[in-house]
Amino acid sequence: MAIEFAADRAVRWGILATGHIAESFATDLALTEGNELAAVGSRSSDSASAFADRHGAARSYGSYSELAADPEVDVIYVATPHSRHLDDVMTCFEAGKAVLCEKALTMNATDTRALVDEARRRELFFAEAMWMRTNPNIRRAVELAADGLLGDLGQVRAELGFVAPPDKARLWDPALGAGALLDIGIYPLTFAHLVLGEPISIVAAGVRSDRGIDVNGGATLTYASGAVASIAWTQVAHSDNRASIAGDRGRIEIPARFHHPTEINHTHDDHTDTIREPVVGRGYAHEIAEVAACLRAGTTESALLPLDDTVAIMEQIDEILRQIGIAER
The missing domain is CATH 3.30.360.10 (Dihydrodipicolinate Reductase; domain 2)
Structure with a gap:
C-alpha cells in the first residue's frame, strides 16, 4: 500500500518501545533530513511521555496498539526484544502501517516467513533493521x-x-x-x-x-x-x-x-x-534514509534490506542453533 507524500512533507515515524536501541534510533532520526518523530508508544504511558519529551515527539501512547492506530504516523520502528516482534509487527500491519523492525526479525525462520508473507499480502513496506547493511x-x-x-x-x-x-x-x-x-x-x-x-x-x-x-x-x-x-x-x-x-x-x-x-x-x-x-550520527541514519526513500518511491521492499535475504539468514540461524543443540524457539 503506497503512501503518497507531498514534496515538502516529512516521513512521519512512530517508535514502538523506549529502550536503549530506541534512544539511539531517535537521536539519529533527528539528524536525517526529511524525517520526523511523530509519536512514540510504550507499555508505560510515563515512559512514553518522557521519551517523547526527550526527543521532541508530538504524541505519546501508553500502548503499542494506540501508536499503531495513529493516522499521522507513516512508518513504525519496532524496537522491542525479538521475542515480541511477531506480535508487535502484526499489530502494526493490522493498522495498515509500514514497518522497520529491529533485528533479529523474529525467533525463527517460520515466524520470519509469516511476517514477510503478511507484509507482501497487505502490500505494506517491511524491512529488518539490519543497520550494518546500510553503513x-x-x-x-x-x-x-x-x-x-x-x-x-x-x-x-x-x-x-x-x-x-x-x-x-x-x-x-x-x-x-x-x-x-x-x-x-x-x-x-x-x-x-x-x-x-x-x-x-x-x-x-x-x-x-x-x-x-x-x-x-x-x-x-x-x-x-x-x-x-x-x-x-x-x-x-x-x-x-x-x-x-x-x-x-x-x-x-x-x-x-x-x-x-x-x-x-x-x-x-x-x-x-x-x-x-x-557516517551520519551513530549510523542508524542510513537505514532511516533508505526506508524513507522507499516510502517516497512507493516501493514495499528495500534493495539494501531485502526480505528474501532476511528469511535465508534466519534459516541459517535455525540450522546453527540446531547443531548447537537448541530446538526451534
Whole structure:
C-alpha cells in the first residue's frame, strides 16, 4: 500500500518501545533530513511521555496498539526484544502501517516467513533493521569485493562479542529471546552472506548456558565458489570484533567494531589504502534514509534490506542453533 507524500512533507515515524536501541534510533532520526518523530508508544504511558519529551515527539501512547492506530504516523520502528516482534509487527500491519523492525526479525525462520508473507499480502513496506547493511563503509567493502578488486574471493572472517552484564535479563532470559547468535552473531552471519551469498554447507559448534541459551559459538560456511567464511560470536568474552575479505589479489580489513565502521583498509601489492565513507550520527541514519526513500518511491521492499535475504539468514540461524543443540524457539 503506497503512501503518497507531498514534496515538502516529512516521513512521519512512530517508535514502538523506549529502550536503549530506541534512544539511539531517535537521536539519529533527528539528524536525517526529511524525517520526523511523530509519536512514540510504550507499555508505560510515563515512559512514553518522557521519551517523547526527550526527543521532541508530538504524541505519546501508553500502548503499542494506540501508536499503531495513529493516522499521522507513516512508518513504525519496532524496537522491542525479538521475542515480541511477531506480535508487535502484526499489530502494526493490522493498522495498515509500514514497518522497520529491529533485528533479529523474529525467533525463527517460520515466524520470519509469516511476517514477510503478511507484509507482501497487505502490500505494506517491511524491512529488518539490519543497520550494518546500510553503513556506507560496509557497502563500499562489499562493492569492492563484488567488482573483482580482490580477485577471486577465498576467505571471509568476522567475529563479534562482548561480556554481557549478568543483570541484563534480555541477554540471559530464554523467555525474552536471549541468545548470543540472535543478538550479535547475526552480524557476522549477515556479513558473510553479503559478500559470498548462500552457503552450500554450515558446520557450527557452541556453548550453552545453564538456562539453555547459546552464549559462545562459531561456524564455518562453505560456498559453491570454493570460498570459506569463518564466523564467531560471544557474550562471554572480549573478542576483537573485526572482519576481513580476502582474495588472490588482496584483502579488505574492517576494524572494530566491524558492524558499524567509520573506515576500511584495502591491502594490495604490500600497500594499504584507508577508505573512509562519511557516517551520519551513530549510523542508524542510513537505514532511516533508505526506508524513507522507499516510502517516497512507493516501493514495499528495500534493495539494501531485502526480505528474501532476511528469511535465508534466519534459516541459517535455525540450522546453527540446531547443531548447537537448541530446538526451534
